[in-house]
Amino acid sequence: MNINYKFHHIGIATKSINKCITFYEKLGYSPSDIKIEPSQNVRICFLKKEDNPIIEIIEELNEDSAISLILKKMGSTVYHTCYEVTDIVAAADELEDSGFRLLFEPKISDTMDNGLFCYLYSVNCGFIELYQKQI
Numbered sequence: 001m002n003i004n005y006k007f008h009h010i011g012i013a014t015k016s017i018n019k020c021i022t023f024y025e026k027l028g029y030s031p032s033d034i035k036i037e038p039s040q041n042v043r044i045c046f047l048k049k050e051d052n053p054i055i056e057i058i059e060e061l062n063e064d065s066a067i068s069l070i071l072k073k074m075g076s077t078v079y080h081t082c083y084e085v086t087d088i089v090a091a092a093d094e095l096e097d098s099g100f101r102l103l104f105e106p107k108i109s110d111t112m113d114n115g116l117f118c119y120l121y122s123v124n125c126g127f128i129e130l131y132q133k134q135i
Helices: 017-026 068-074 088-097
Strands: 006-014 035-037 042-048 054-060 077-084 116-122 126-132
Touching: 006 017, 006 068, 006 126, 017 042, 017 054, 068 077, 088 116, 088 126
Parallel strands: 006 054, 077 126
Antiparallel strands: 006 077, 035 042, 042 054, 116 126
8 A cells, every 4th residue: 555654743752841832932933722632641732833844742741641751761852753644544554564563543632633643663763653634
């Protein structure tokens, strides 16, 4: 199957979403409202700047957060790239066939217009998020 992977955003795990937003505003980015993604126990803000990639800032809500281990091991850091696809199941299957491990089945995102998202991991490539707009 020929799947079109369109780059969507980079994700940054941070201990302080507000401090991170302040920094990127100085670079000319405009933040979205901060939203909670309950399935991941995180707060999220998307930052946009014309002709630049979208940046997703993610802060843990508690130690059960999806990014807690990353923050403990590395501190604030870029930790994933996200690709928009039209068929998230087919894209996840293709990445699994390439050696990625699906971390969870696609689920609805409260922070990305109720589209579907999932994460995959590869020792060689790190974390990849797939996103499919709401149909």
